Amino acid sequence: NAGVTQTPKFQVLKTGQSMTLQCAQDMNHNSMYWYRQDPGMGLRLIYYSASEGTTDKGEVPNGYNVSRLNKREFSLRLESAAPSQTSVYFCASSEEITLAQYFGPGTRLTVL
């Protein structure tokens, strides 16, 4: 089991560029999440997906879109990157029985 994988690990963008962060899990979890982590702010939920085919906004959805491609994959897209989106992005998945969330290794994104 690879658990939760994320690509890329690092990315530098210029303001206005677009990109998609990829996330996949091999634990057969229904729920998946995207967070951003900023110093002194903890983790803030961007979007989540309770099941394949559904997505919902979290605390900070503006400037992002998501796609739950299938049960395994949940991607996060920045259509027009802004310096305020410089952050570390984490994907997570969870199972309903234990309620614990399992996190990927993160993507460190810098927007210049």
Place this chain on the structure above:
Amino acid sequence: AQSVAQPEDQVNVAEGNPLTVKCTYSVSGNPYLFWYVQYPNRGLQFLLKYITGDNLVKGSYGFEAEFNKSQTSFHLKKPSALVSDSALYFCAVRSRGTDKLIFGTGTRLQVFP
């Protein structure tokens, strides 16, 4: 509004001494409570959770946490700290019937030899 507070940005403790990392929450009803640990340049790892039952829950790496409903607290504890416990610790809460976790801002634990 739901919230989680970790009042200490950093906790320093000598190796072998007991440690406590504090967490209080403001959530309606009976929430689920979690602790996660983050090592440098890594994702978060699940440590333990409280769902129901015994107020003292045990988790990974010798950590435990005590749920106190009257004080709305869920403090993380370990009887004897190790240098390798040095990391960033996050408390999180989830309301029953929702999928969303709300995280505290994190507490950096530094264990000195």
